[in-house]
Amino acid sequence: MRVKPTLADFVKAYDVRGLVPDQLNAEVAHALGAAFAEVVAQSEGSPAVVIGHDMRPSSPDLAGAFARGVTARGVDAILIGLASTDGLYYASGALALPGAMFTASHNPATYNGIKFCRAGARPVGQDSGLTQVRDLAQAHLDRGVRAFDGVTPGSVTRRDVLADYAGFLRGLVDLSGSRPLRVSVDAGNGMGGLTVPAVLGRGEGRAPLPLTIDPMYFELDGTFPHHEANPLDPKNLIDLQQRVREHGADIGLAFDGDADRCFVVDERGDPISPSAITAMIAHREIAREIAGGRSAGEVAVVHNAITSAAVPEIIAEQGARPVRTRVGHSFVKGVMSEHDAVFGGEHSAHYYFRDFWFADTGMLAAMHVLAALGESDAPLSEVMAPFERYIASGEINSSVDDASDVTARVRAHVAGRDDLVVDDLDGLTITHGHTAEEPMWWFNLRASNTEPLLRLNVEAADADTMARVRDDVLMMIRETR
Incomplete structure (x- = not known):
């Protein structure tokens, strides 16, 4: 008989991340779903919870168990199926519903996890509801609760949002005028293999972009047969670097397992620091705001305490306001909302956009880099040189x-x-x-x-x-x- 897990061991400050099935299993997911419905959905009057999952073998069953927990509390569940984490954020923002994404991001295949958000992709962390969700779910587990007397169960529906997500992102960054680019992309067998073709490839009723996508490891496989989907570790970039050099690509992109982070290598195969990407996107977003009629002093950009000193310098040089905050998505999102910041970046390659509900999206960051490169006749190494100061x-x-x-x-x-x-x-x-x-x-x-x-x-x-x-x-x- 399996011992009931102690949720405090793997419900972290910002999300859930545990071993399957010893820690995270169907029973635990059901309890967390019921608790999330009560603590988050019902407390803010949301009629439904939107639920997505990545390509890990355990993800569909865990997402289904979570949905049953949600509906057991009388709240509807909307299953969007396979999704990147930013695809789940899109659904939460577009539908104005709280959400849960089943993924362990870049962790090994033996893990799975859950990232939560409130309606509008607002964060759920230890100080904004996750502790209460954990404690209530633990109580459900300890009592063996599977149903709730007197509660009319909610319904389960399925909805495909991939095309809408892709169209939304393409409406934020126009790549149609780019010079032709060859783009090598390492999806690491993660969700980038689903989202890159949807966003950057040919779509029904859409004009093709001037991009030639050179795909690497686009097959969705949560066992990660080629390398871990963790581009933050330099060894996991080696294949992409070699591919860029051998194929003469203009740029290389690497996504982590749930595709909410994007790493970039230039035409020489050299990695570009996430701080430089932060500075470059900040420069673009500030210029766009000023062109739209805002004074530079009204424009804020958030960066965490570990980004390069070049980031606040470049923001200030444009007359905008750099706002420094603690590391972590809940801190960045919260400070961005407080200052109505147009953009936020972290040293870990998380990039946040006001126009994406202050949430992080690796795909939108990649599109900004592609746009900057496509607007220039110079190679990416030269385009990025002004942003690499230290x-x-x-x-x-x-x-x-x-x-x-x-x-x-x-x-x-x-x-x-x-x-x-x-x-x-x-x-x-x-x-x-x-x-x-x-x-x-x-x-x-x-x-x-x-x-x-x-x-x-x-x-x-x-x-x-x-x-x-x-x-x-x-x-x-x-x-x-």
Whole structure:
């Protein structure tokens, strides 16, 4: 007899992510569906919940069990079937309904998970309902609840939104005037294999785009037979880099498993940092707002605390307002809504758009990059060069016994220095401005929410300074082990 799982072990700060079936199974999904219907849908007066799923073998059954939990509480369920996470956000926004997306994103095939949102793709996190959903679902599991007395069950319907999603995105970025481009795309056997042809390929009643799509691993396969669908890990970009070089592509795109993140390599096969993509899209969106009649000072763009220093610099150079926030989609979305920001970007390749209900979409970000390249006669490396100003270390993880203690000791190492600025917005950030004696540099230390790790990011004006600061901080961390 299987022991009932403890939901607190795998219901995280922003979503659900657990092993199948030991943690996430049909019984758990049913309980979470019932709890979500009560805590989110009924509390905001929504008559239905929209539910999508990725290509993992366990996803359809889990989504079906969740739908049965939703309908058991008297709320209707709308199943949109196979979808990317931003496809689910589209359905939530267009239909004004709360939603649930079954995916474990880039995690291995043994995992699955759920990303939740309120109506209009608004986030659901630990401070905005997820804790209540978890606790109520745990109570349902503990009592063995499968039905609710006196409740008229809701109905289950199916709806295909893929074509509407594709049409909506194509209405936001016009690629019809682009010069012809050869685009290599690595879908990683994830949902990009469904959405890329729908958005960038030939559609019924639509004029073809001047794009030649060179597909890689478009077959939907949640066992990920070629490589993990996690382009944040450099080893998972190797196939795409080689393909771009061998086929003479103008650009390479790589999507993660649920296709809400997009990574870009240039015509040489060299990766372009997500911070540079953030800066470039911000530049385009600010220019569009100004062309539409807004004054630059009215335009806000949100970026997280780990993006390159070039991001706020480029935003400010256009006269717009850079707004810095903590890492994480619920923080970015919340701050974007508060400031009515036109765009937001993270160092992890999540890109958020006001015109997409402040939600993140890798496909729309890819379209902006394609548009910028298609409007220029230059190769992508030259198009992106103005947005790559500094040298970054990338994220470096260190195992520690007590992250807060280590962070405090690093802080003590730099205490009292007048040339440094200390910032506690998201972990510990230490910044040194450019002086005659020393170039600009900064580093950030953040504790993982789920593991005994400290995450270090360093950026500097040149490679030597970055390496020196990186090594100095890592030595401080090692000394405290």
